[in-house]
Amino acid sequence: MEETRRDGRRANQIRPLAAEQGILNRADGSARFVQGNTSVLAAVYGPAPAKSLRMERSEGATLDVSFKPESGITSSADAESEALLRRSLEEVVLRSRYPRTVVSVIIQVIVDDGAVLSAALNAATMALLNAGVEMTGMALSVTCCITAxxxxxxxxxxxxxxxEIDAAATAVVATLSAGGGVLSCHAVGSMSQEEYFACCEAASLGTTAVRSFVRLSAEQKVNREAETVR
Incomplete structure (x- = not known):
């Protein structure tokens, strides 16, 4: 018999999802992504001309990702989160379409009640969609944990x-919507090889639900905007 979790969910069940796009007037794109009690806000500025030679790349845009925690100053763990998010987004943004520009992605954690890095990537992807930045697909994520x-x-x-606190290990898995391939998997803690692959497989299946939700949310926004034009 399958054990139920403290919030009543099954082991392979994700929390309720909610999202809004275009909620920040001064940003080129923005999105709030909510997963259970976890809430993350992402804003995109650009593509805009690079303001320094350090940020300018003739072959394509530079992605500048900033990850801000729920409270307190940015830590080394937050800097690692920035790097993980940037690498995942670099895999999908068509940077060659925007040479010598910078695409700034600012992510603010509103509430961290678990799986916040996955929620941050999902919010960033929705903000990039809202900004009209060209991508090969959507970078979406789900987190898994190994528990006794x-x-x-x-x-x-x-x-x-x-x-997460009780878990022996966690794995943040990012997948590409076009084809469902795994973009990255960041694991922390102790897990066997079998458990690692089980996490990747479970997260890939979980991302299917996230992908369907993001597409539906984007379509509903387009339909609402079309109705206001009529």
């Missing part, structure tokens, strides 16, 4: 903060 249960160690999809 009565029947042994098991994989939990989309853990809340309490589950």
């Amino acid at each position: 249960t009565v029947s042994g160690r098991s994989v939990l999809l989309d853990p809340c903060k309490a589950e």
Whole structure:
């Protein structure tokens, strides 16, 4: 018999999703992504001309990603999160279309109740869509954790903060919507090779639900805007 989690979910079930696009007037694109109680706001500025030679690339745009925690000053862990987010977004943004420019992505954590890095990538992707930045597909993410249960160690999809704290290991898996291939997998803690691949497989399946939600949310926004034009 499958054990239920403290919030009543099954092991392979993600939390309820919600999102809004275009909520910041001064940004070229913006989005709020909510997953359970976790809430993240992303803003995109650009593509805009690079203001320094250090940021200018003749072969394509530079992605400047800033990750701001829920509270306090930015830590080394936040800097690592910035690097992970930037690498995932660089895989999908068609930077060659925007030479000598900078695309700034600013991510602000509103509430961190688990899987915040996945929510941050999903918010950033929706903000880039809202800004009209060309991409090969959507970079979307789901987090998994390995936890001990009565029947042994098991994989939990989309853990809340309490589950992350109790977990033996976590894995943040980013996938590409076009084809569903894994873009990156950032694992922390102790897990076996079998558990690692189980996390990747579970997260890839979980991302299918996230992808459907993001597409539906974007389509609904377009339809609402079309209605206001009529």
